[in-house]
Amino acid sequence: MRWCIVLIRLSFVLAWAACSVAMLLPLRAHADAPATVFAAASLQGVLSDLAEVYPGGARVSVGGSGMIARQIADGAPADAVILANLDWMDWLEAEGAVDSASRIGLLGNTLVLIAPEDTPDLDAVTIASVTARLDGGRIAIGQTAGIPAGIYGRQWLEAAGLWDALRPHLAETDNVRAALALVARGEAPLGVVYATDAAAEAGVRVLYTVPAQMHDPITYPAAALTDAGARFITFLQTAEARDIFAAHGFATLQPLP
Template sequence: MKRIFLSALVALACLPLRAEPVTVFAAASLKGAMDEVVAAWGGEARISYAGSSALARQIEAGAPADVFISANPDWLDWLEAQGVALERADLLSNSMVLVSRADDLRVGIDQLKGDDRVAMALVEAVPAGIYGKAALESLALWESVGPRVVQADNVRAALALVALGEAPLGLVYATDALAEPGVAVVATFPEGSHPPIRYPVAALTEAGAPVMAFLQGAEAAEIFARHGFGLVSE
């Protein structure tokens, strides 16, 4: 009986172990596209969406992420400065737009010169908020708009404030406006009014390397383009 039991243990030890799901941390603005990309990849993955600043701080604190896609390079630079080892590459681009509710269509950046509340992601931490503030400063609008800004934890939360009518206007990425039928684009900010919007991807573990490679491939590129993202090669 003992010999049979030992033989059974050996047999079980030889069975292939079930691979753990890959954990992906991604900027909130990537949600629709990344859900589709991960489904196309076909492997098991857990995806956590939030503002890039919050995700970077979680990683630095020891959160078990295999892949991180930030909405700007600064938070990857910060992680490297904290001693986090990673392999990185620029992946996507985007643009910044002003939106209103779809049933309250307005036209032109001059709409910001009124007294309406303006929804934005956190202007000192979240990339969308940082880019948006830079654009407003470049156009000499921040001094008047700043006191009316309603800050949200991430860009999708700012988008929701506009779609739900909590704020008449909002600064979000063009891809966010495309993903939300409840809003309409009022104006697109000139590219030169803010730093280039780049989404870098980083593999933080060996398990994340195949996912990063897929994200840089043709199939993922087609999905990202369909969701309105530019490719860094463009």
């Protein structure tokens, strides 16, 4: 009888342990599940590197910030969103798709004028020098009414007194990486992109760095949409992530947590 009692108690202990493990497994799987991140096209390279070291990995979908914002507002299944323009994140917040408490200013960048890698220097950026360099071609740039790099580019051209003359010579693209590709393939003699884009493409060179005071500050706001997204955004503020951002040329705006 004593042995029977011992066996019964042992069976309860084993059953309890099995049940505990069964309850823990889903929690662990949830914690290690990949985060789905919707982000501006200019973040494609750096987020790919970050996804490789993030515990559980991350699925990254990139595009123009306006397109990404509209997808989020329409209910796209994202855990986190990172845009290249504050206005689009403000719009998402106004639409009720983003909680203001989950927002941070994550990164900064610089705007540059690029050309194919074998292009000679441009002594000055004037209407005459730019149109001569174009020689009938066009300046590749993100859509100046909706793509952040294009918006910043337009602000620069307006501030520099170049907009009216150069506007007819623009080739506007759906995102900044498309503008970069046009220049890298030699299909556009000039392009306006972020410095980080130029650094990621061996087929182009920087002719001119746009002074920061000639456009709005280039800020990448990030927001968590789920608990999984909050964990990913927290990871992006760690020393490990900051080193990766710096290697790609991004300036980090948040202090270490």
